Amino acid sequence: MKALLEVKNVSKKVEDRIIIDDISFEQQPLQKIAIAGESGAGKTTLLKIITGNAQPTGGIILFDGERVIGPEEKLMPGHKKMGYLSQHYELPNHYRVEELIWFENRLDEAAANQLFEICRIDHLLQRKTNYLSGGEKQRIALCMLLVKQPVLLVLDEPFSNLDPIHTNTLKDVLDDITARLKITCTLTSHDPHDTLSWADEILVVKDGKLLQKGSPQELYYKPVNEYVAGLFGKYNLIKPHIAGLFGIDTKGNAIMTRPENFRIYKTGSGVKGVIKKISFWGSFYEAEVVVDDAKIIVRSNSNEWRDGDKVFVGIG
CATH class of the missing domain: 3.40.50.300 (P-loop containing nucleotide triphosphate hydrolases)
Structure with missing residues:
Protein backbone atom coordinates (compact mmCIF):
# COMPACT_ATOMS: atom_id res chain seq x y z
CA MET A 1 0.00 0.00 0.00
CA LEU A 231 7.41 7.15 29.15
CA PHE A 232 4.93 4.27 29.25
CA GLY A 233 4.72 3.56 32.96
CA LYS A 234 6.67 2.21 35.90
CA TYR A 235 9.35 -0.39 35.32
CA ASN A 236 11.96 -2.40 37.19
CA LEU A 237 15.61 -2.28 36.20
CA ILE A 238 16.80 -5.70 37.29
CA LYS A 239 20.54 -6.17 37.75
CA PRO A 240 22.09 -9.48 36.64
CA HIS A 241 22.61 -10.89 40.15
CA ILE A 242 18.95 -10.17 41.08
CA ALA A 243 17.72 -11.72 37.83
CA GLY A 244 19.79 -14.77 38.69
CA LEU A 245 17.78 -15.26 41.87
CA PHE A 246 14.74 -15.77 39.63
CA GLY A 247 16.59 -18.17 37.35
CA ILE A 248 17.02 -15.63 34.55
CA ASP A 249 20.35 -15.53 32.71
CA THR A 250 20.82 -11.97 31.44
CA LYS A 251 24.36 -12.63 30.17
CA GLY A 252 25.68 -9.92 32.45
CA ASN A 253 23.22 -7.23 31.37
CA ALA A 254 20.52 -5.44 33.37
CA ILE A 255 16.97 -6.04 32.10
CA MET A 256 13.77 -3.99 32.27
CA THR A 257 10.49 -5.52 33.41
CA ARG A 258 7.03 -4.17 34.20
CA PRO A 259 5.41 -4.45 37.66
CA GLU A 260 2.80 -6.88 36.31
CA ASN A 261 5.56 -9.34 35.34
CA PHE A 262 5.95 -10.27 39.04
CA ARG A 263 3.67 -11.90 41.61
CA ILE A 264 3.84 -11.99 45.40
CA TYR A 265 2.84 -14.97 47.54
CA LYS A 266 2.59 -15.75 51.23
CA THR A 267 4.31 -19.08 50.72
CA GLY A 268 6.04 -20.76 47.86
CA SER A 269 9.30 -21.34 46.07
CA GLY A 270 9.89 -17.77 44.97
CA VAL A 271 12.55 -15.33 46.14
CA LYS A 272 12.20 -14.02 49.69
CA GLY A 273 11.41 -10.35 50.10
CA VAL A 274 9.85 -7.76 52.43
CA ILE A 275 7.14 -5.30 51.45
CA LYS A 276 8.39 -1.79 52.07
CA LYS A 277 5.30 0.10 50.86
CA ILE A 278 1.79 -0.58 49.50
CA SER A 279 0.01 1.96 47.27
CA PHE A 280 -3.61 1.88 46.08
CA TRP A 281 -4.16 2.92 42.43
CA GLY A 282 -7.87 2.29 42.02
CA SER A 283 -8.02 -0.88 39.93
CA PHE A 284 -4.86 -2.37 41.44
CA TYR A 285 -2.29 -2.14 44.23
CA GLU A 286 1.43 -1.61 43.89
CA ALA A 287 3.90 -3.14 46.32
CA GLU A 288 7.50 -2.04 46.69
CA VAL A 289 9.31 -5.23 47.69
CA VAL A 290 12.90 -5.33 48.87
CA VAL A 291 14.67 -8.40 47.47
CA ASP A 292 18.30 -8.80 48.51
CA ASP A 293 19.67 -5.27 47.89
CA ALA A 294 17.09 -4.28 45.24
CA LYS A 295 13.60 -2.76 45.20
CA ILE A 296 11.10 -4.47 42.90
CA ILE A 297 7.70 -2.94 42.09
CA VAL A 298 4.97 -5.59 41.92
CA ARG A 299 1.39 -5.01 40.79
CA SER A 300 -1.37 -6.91 42.59
CA ASN A 301 -5.16 -7.06 42.50
CA SER A 302 -5.32 -8.14 46.15
CA ASN A 303 -5.59 -5.85 49.18
CA GLU A 304 -4.31 -8.52 51.59
CA TRP A 305 -0.77 -7.14 51.74
CA ARG A 306 0.58 -4.73 54.36
CA ASP A 307 3.81 -2.79 54.84
CA GLY A 308 6.41 -5.03 56.46
CA ASP A 309 4.93 -8.34 55.27
CA LYS A 310 7.45 -11.06 54.48
CA VAL A 311 6.61 -12.52 51.08
CA PHE A 312 7.87 -14.64 48.22
CA VAL A 313 8.30 -12.97 44.82
CA GLY A 314 7.91 -14.94 41.60
CA ILE A 315 7.73 -14.32 37.87
CA GLY A 316 4.10 -14.01 36.78
Whole structure:
Protein backbone atom coordinates (compact mmCIF):
# COMPACT_ATOMS: atom_id res chain seq x y z
CA MET A 1 0.00 0.00 0.00
CA LYS A 2 1.27 3.47 -0.89
CA ALA A 3 2.05 5.62 2.13
CA LEU A 4 -0.13 8.68 2.67
CA LEU A 5 2.64 10.54 4.51
CA GLU A 6 6.39 10.11 4.03
CA VAL A 7 8.81 11.88 6.35
CA LYS A 8 12.31 11.53 4.93
CA ASN A 9 15.43 12.54 6.88
CA VAL A 10 13.80 15.68 8.23
CA SER A 11 15.91 18.04 10.32
CA LYS A 12 15.36 21.46 11.87
CA LYS A 13 18.13 23.68 13.19
CA VAL A 14 17.72 27.09 14.83
CA GLU A 15 21.06 28.90 15.01
CA ASP A 16 23.32 26.29 16.65
CA ARG A 17 20.52 24.29 18.26
CA ILE A 18 19.25 21.08 16.64
CA ILE A 19 15.47 20.80 17.16
CA ILE A 20 14.77 17.85 14.84
CA ASP A 21 17.58 15.45 13.94
CA ASP A 22 17.21 13.31 10.81
CA ILE A 23 13.76 11.79 11.48
CA SER A 24 12.14 9.40 8.99
CA PHE A 25 8.87 7.44 9.08
CA GLU A 26 5.80 6.66 6.99
CA GLN A 27 2.08 6.72 7.72
CA GLN A 28 -0.41 4.57 5.84
CA PRO A 29 -3.98 5.68 5.12
CA LEU A 30 -6.15 5.39 8.28
CA GLN A 31 -3.13 4.35 10.37
CA LYS A 32 -3.20 6.04 13.78
CA ILE A 33 0.23 7.35 14.77
CA ALA A 34 1.16 8.86 18.13
CA ILE A 35 4.40 10.76 18.71
CA ALA A 36 5.49 10.48 22.33
CA GLY A 37 8.16 12.28 24.30
CA GLU A 38 8.72 14.65 27.18
CA SER A 39 8.16 18.40 26.88
CA GLY A 40 10.82 19.98 24.69
CA ALA A 41 11.53 16.76 22.79
CA GLY A 42 10.64 18.35 19.43
CA LYS A 43 7.15 16.91 18.95
CA THR A 44 5.41 20.21 18.17
CA THR A 45 8.11 21.33 15.74
CA LEU A 46 7.86 18.00 13.92
CA LEU A 47 4.08 18.39 13.54
CA LYS A 48 4.49 21.93 12.22
CA ILE A 49 6.99 20.75 9.63
CA ILE A 50 4.71 17.88 8.58
CA THR A 51 1.74 20.22 8.08
CA GLY A 52 3.71 22.92 6.25
CA ASN A 53 3.65 25.37 9.15
CA ALA A 54 7.42 25.28 9.77
CA GLN A 55 10.33 25.07 7.35
CA PRO A 56 12.74 22.13 7.67
CA THR A 57 16.45 22.79 7.26
CA GLY A 58 16.94 19.32 5.79
CA GLY A 59 14.94 16.43 4.41
CA ILE A 60 11.57 16.28 2.70
CA ILE A 61 7.89 15.65 3.51
CA LEU A 62 5.74 13.91 0.92
CA PHE A 63 1.95 13.89 1.28
CA ASP A 64 0.12 11.66 -1.17
CA GLY A 65 3.28 11.62 -3.26
CA GLU A 66 3.73 15.41 -3.45
CA ARG A 67 6.22 17.54 -1.51
CA VAL A 68 4.81 19.58 1.36
CA ILE A 69 5.90 23.20 0.90
CA GLY A 70 7.03 25.15 3.96
CA PRO A 71 6.13 28.74 4.92
CA GLU A 72 9.31 30.16 3.36
CA GLU A 73 8.06 29.00 -0.04
CA LYS A 74 4.41 30.09 0.05
CA LEU A 75 2.38 33.03 1.27
CA MET A 76 -0.13 31.15 3.42
CA PRO A 77 1.46 28.37 5.53
CA GLY A 78 -0.23 25.01 5.94
CA HIS A 79 -1.61 22.32 3.66
CA LYS A 80 -5.18 22.39 2.36
CA LYS A 81 -5.63 18.62 2.84
CA MET A 82 -4.35 18.62 6.42
CA GLY A 83 -6.09 19.88 9.54
CA TYR A 84 -3.69 21.02 12.26
CA LEU A 85 -4.95 21.71 15.79
CA SER A 86 -2.37 23.43 17.97
CA GLN A 87 -2.41 22.92 21.73
CA HIS A 88 -2.72 26.73 21.96
CA TYR A 89 -5.90 27.04 19.87
CA GLU A 90 -8.37 29.81 20.74
CA LEU A 91 -12.02 30.45 19.88
CA PRO A 92 -13.30 34.03 19.63
CA ASN A 93 -15.69 34.96 22.44
CA HIS A 94 -19.33 36.00 22.16
CA TYR A 95 -20.07 33.98 19.02
CA ARG A 96 -22.62 31.23 18.82
CA VAL A 97 -21.01 27.90 18.01
CA GLU A 98 -23.00 27.44 14.81
CA GLU A 99 -21.85 30.84 13.54
CA LEU A 100 -18.18 29.87 13.84
CA ILE A 101 -18.69 26.51 12.19
CA TRP A 102 -20.72 27.80 9.25
CA PHE A 103 -18.01 30.35 8.45
CA GLU A 104 -15.78 27.41 7.51
CA ASN A 105 -18.34 24.86 6.38
CA ARG A 106 -18.01 23.00 3.06
CA LEU A 107 -20.56 20.29 3.87
CA ASP A 108 -24.24 19.93 3.05
CA GLU A 109 -26.71 19.94 5.95
CA ALA A 110 -26.89 16.15 6.36
CA ALA A 111 -23.11 15.73 6.38
CA ALA A 112 -22.71 18.67 8.78
CA ASN A 113 -25.26 17.21 11.19
CA GLN A 114 -23.41 13.88 11.13
CA LEU A 115 -20.20 15.72 11.95
CA PHE A 116 -21.83 17.58 14.85
CA GLU A 117 -22.97 14.23 16.24
CA ILE A 118 -19.53 12.66 15.79
CA CYS A 119 -17.85 15.59 17.57
CA ARG A 120 -20.48 15.47 20.36
CA ILE A 121 -21.39 19.14 19.88
CA ASP A 122 -24.91 18.94 18.41
CA HIS A 123 -26.32 20.17 21.75
CA LEU A 124 -23.92 23.14 21.82
CA LEU A 125 -24.71 24.85 18.52
CA GLN A 126 -26.79 27.66 20.04
CA ARG A 127 -24.43 28.28 22.95
CA LYS A 128 -21.98 31.18 22.96
CA THR A 129 -18.29 30.34 23.04
CA ASN A 130 -17.63 32.19 26.32
CA TYR A 131 -19.98 29.72 28.10
CA LEU A 132 -18.15 26.56 27.04
CA SER A 133 -15.82 24.27 29.00
CA GLY A 134 -12.29 23.57 27.79
CA GLY A 135 -13.25 20.15 26.47
CA GLU A 136 -16.26 21.57 24.61
CA LYS A 137 -14.13 24.31 23.04
CA GLN A 138 -11.63 21.75 21.85
CA ARG A 139 -14.27 19.59 20.16
CA ILE A 140 -15.69 22.69 18.44
CA ALA A 141 -12.22 23.69 17.21
CA LEU A 142 -11.85 20.13 15.94
CA CYS A 143 -15.18 20.33 14.14
CA MET A 144 -14.11 23.62 12.52
CA LEU A 145 -11.18 21.75 10.99
CA LEU A 146 -13.27 18.76 9.91
CA VAL A 147 -15.84 20.81 7.98
CA LYS A 148 -12.97 21.62 5.59
CA GLN A 149 -12.75 17.88 4.84
CA PRO A 150 -9.07 17.19 5.52
CA VAL A 151 -7.46 13.89 4.59
CA LEU A 152 -5.02 13.99 7.52
CA LEU A 153 -5.84 15.35 10.97
CA VAL A 154 -2.85 16.39 13.11
CA LEU A 155 -3.36 17.15 16.81
CA ASP A 156 -0.75 18.58 19.18
CA GLU A 157 -1.21 17.36 22.78
CA PRO A 158 -5.02 17.18 22.45
CA PHE A 159 -5.53 15.59 25.90
CA SER A 160 -3.11 17.75 27.91
CA ASN A 161 -5.64 20.08 29.57
CA LEU A 162 -8.64 17.76 29.78
CA ASP A 163 -10.17 16.00 32.77
CA PRO A 164 -10.74 12.22 32.50
CA ILE A 165 -14.37 12.59 31.37
CA HIS A 166 -13.53 14.96 28.49
CA THR A 167 -10.44 12.88 27.64
CA ASN A 168 -12.57 9.75 27.17
CA THR A 169 -15.09 11.73 25.12
CA LEU A 170 -12.35 13.01 22.83
CA LYS A 171 -10.94 9.49 22.40
CA ASP A 172 -14.39 8.33 21.26
CA VAL A 173 -14.55 11.28 18.85
CA LEU A 174 -11.15 10.42 17.35
CA ASP A 175 -12.15 6.77 16.94
CA ASP A 176 -15.29 7.86 15.07
CA ILE A 177 -13.32 10.30 12.89
CA THR A 178 -11.17 7.41 11.64
CA ALA A 179 -13.90 4.76 11.44
CA ARG A 180 -16.82 6.82 10.10
CA LEU A 181 -15.20 9.74 8.28
CA LYS A 182 -12.17 7.78 7.01
CA ILE A 183 -9.73 10.49 8.09
CA THR A 184 -6.17 9.56 9.06
CA CYS A 185 -4.99 10.90 12.42
CA THR A 186 -1.64 11.78 14.00
CA LEU A 187 -1.24 13.18 17.51
CA THR A 188 1.41 13.96 20.09
CA SER A 189 1.25 13.15 23.79
CA HIS A 190 3.50 12.56 26.80
CA ASP A 191 0.87 10.49 28.65
CA PRO A 192 0.90 6.69 28.12
CA HIS A 193 -2.82 6.45 28.86
CA ASP A 194 -3.44 8.57 25.76
CA THR A 195 -1.20 6.69 23.34
CA LEU A 196 -1.09 3.00 24.29
CA SER A 197 -4.83 2.39 23.91
CA TRP A 198 -5.28 4.56 20.80
CA ALA A 199 -2.32 4.27 18.44
CA ASP A 200 -1.48 1.65 15.83
CA GLU A 201 2.14 2.82 15.93
CA ILE A 202 4.06 5.01 18.37
CA LEU A 203 7.18 7.05 17.68
CA VAL A 204 9.31 8.06 20.67
CA VAL A 205 11.29 11.29 20.30
CA LYS A 206 13.96 12.71 22.61
CA ASP A 207 16.10 15.79 21.96
CA GLY A 208 14.83 15.82 18.37
CA LYS A 209 15.94 12.24 17.69
CA LEU A 210 13.67 9.28 16.89
CA LEU A 211 14.65 6.68 19.51
CA GLN A 212 12.15 3.90 18.77
CA LYS A 213 9.05 3.22 16.72
CA GLY A 214 6.72 0.25 16.82
CA SER A 215 3.41 -1.05 18.08
CA PRO A 216 2.20 -0.01 21.56
CA GLN A 217 2.87 -3.54 22.79
CA GLU A 218 6.43 -3.50 21.45
CA LEU A 219 7.31 -0.17 23.05
CA TYR A 220 5.71 -1.13 26.36
CA TYR A 221 7.29 -4.56 26.73
CA LYS A 222 10.50 -4.13 24.70
CA PRO A 223 11.72 -0.55 25.19
CA VAL A 224 15.19 0.17 23.81
CA ASN A 225 16.25 2.10 26.91
CA GLU A 226 15.10 3.49 30.25
CA TYR A 227 13.79 6.72 28.71
CA VAL A 228 11.36 4.81 26.49
CA ALA A 229 10.40 2.48 29.33
CA GLY A 230 9.66 5.39 31.66
CA LEU A 231 7.41 7.15 29.15
CA PHE A 232 4.93 4.27 29.25
CA GLY A 233 4.72 3.56 32.96
CA LYS A 234 6.67 2.21 35.90
CA TYR A 235 9.35 -0.39 35.32
CA ASN A 236 11.96 -2.40 37.19
CA LEU A 237 15.61 -2.28 36.20
CA ILE A 238 16.80 -5.70 37.29
CA LYS A 239 20.54 -6.17 37.75
CA PRO A 240 22.09 -9.48 36.64
CA HIS A 241 22.61 -10.89 40.15
CA ILE A 242 18.95 -10.17 41.08
CA ALA A 243 17.72 -11.72 37.83
CA GLY A 244 19.79 -14.77 38.69
CA LEU A 245 17.78 -15.26 41.87
CA PHE A 246 14.74 -15.77 39.63
CA GLY A 247 16.59 -18.17 37.35
CA ILE A 248 17.02 -15.63 34.55
CA ASP A 249 20.35 -15.53 32.71
CA THR A 250 20.82 -11.97 31.44
CA LYS A 251 24.36 -12.63 30.17
CA GLY A 252 25.68 -9.92 32.45
CA ASN A 253 23.22 -7.23 31.37
CA ALA A 254 20.52 -5.44 33.37
CA ILE A 255 16.97 -6.04 32.10
CA MET A 256 13.77 -3.99 32.27
CA THR A 257 10.49 -5.52 33.41
CA ARG A 258 7.03 -4.17 34.20
CA PRO A 259 5.41 -4.45 37.66
CA GLU A 260 2.80 -6.88 36.31
CA ASN A 261 5.56 -9.34 35.34
CA PHE A 262 5.95 -10.27 39.04
CA ARG A 263 3.67 -11.90 41.61
CA ILE A 264 3.84 -11.99 45.40
CA TYR A 265 2.84 -14.97 47.54
CA LYS A 266 2.59 -15.75 51.23
CA THR A 267 4.31 -19.08 50.72
CA GLY A 268 6.04 -20.76 47.86
CA SER A 269 9.30 -21.34 46.07
CA GLY A 270 9.89 -17.77 44.97
CA VAL A 271 12.55 -15.33 46.14
CA LYS A 272 12.20 -14.02 49.69
CA GLY A 273 11.41 -10.35 50.10
CA VAL A 274 9.85 -7.76 52.43
CA ILE A 275 7.14 -5.30 51.45
CA LYS A 276 8.39 -1.79 52.07
CA LYS A 277 5.30 0.10 50.86
CA ILE A 278 1.79 -0.58 49.50
CA SER A 279 0.01 1.96 47.27
CA PHE A 280 -3.61 1.88 46.08
CA TRP A 281 -4.16 2.92 42.43
CA GLY A 282 -7.87 2.29 42.02
CA SER A 283 -8.02 -0.88 39.93
CA PHE A 284 -4.86 -2.37 41.44
CA TYR A 285 -2.29 -2.14 44.23
CA GLU A 286 1.43 -1.61 43.89
CA ALA A 287 3.90 -3.14 46.32
CA GLU A 288 7.50 -2.04 46.69
CA VAL A 289 9.31 -5.23 47.69
CA VAL A 290 12.90 -5.33 48.87
CA VAL A 291 14.67 -8.40 47.47
CA ASP A 292 18.30 -8.80 48.51
CA ASP A 293 19.67 -5.27 47.89
CA ALA A 294 17.09 -4.28 45.24
CA LYS A 295 13.60 -2.76 45.20
CA ILE A 296 11.10 -4.47 42.90
CA ILE A 297 7.70 -2.94 42.09
CA VAL A 298 4.97 -5.59 41.92
CA ARG A 299 1.39 -5.01 40.79
CA SER A 300 -1.37 -6.91 42.59
CA ASN A 301 -5.16 -7.06 42.50
CA SER A 302 -5.32 -8.14 46.15
CA ASN A 303 -5.59 -5.85 49.18
CA GLU A 304 -4.31 -8.52 51.59
CA TRP A 305 -0.77 -7.14 51.74
CA ARG A 306 0.58 -4.73 54.36
CA ASP A 307 3.81 -2.79 54.84
CA GLY A 308 6.41 -5.03 56.46
CA ASP A 309 4.93 -8.34 55.27
CA LYS A 310 7.45 -11.06 54.48
CA VAL A 311 6.61 -12.52 51.08
CA PHE A 312 7.87 -14.64 48.22
CA VAL A 313 8.30 -12.97 44.82
CA GLY A 314 7.91 -14.94 41.60
CA ILE A 315 7.73 -14.32 37.87
CA GLY A 316 4.10 -14.01 36.78
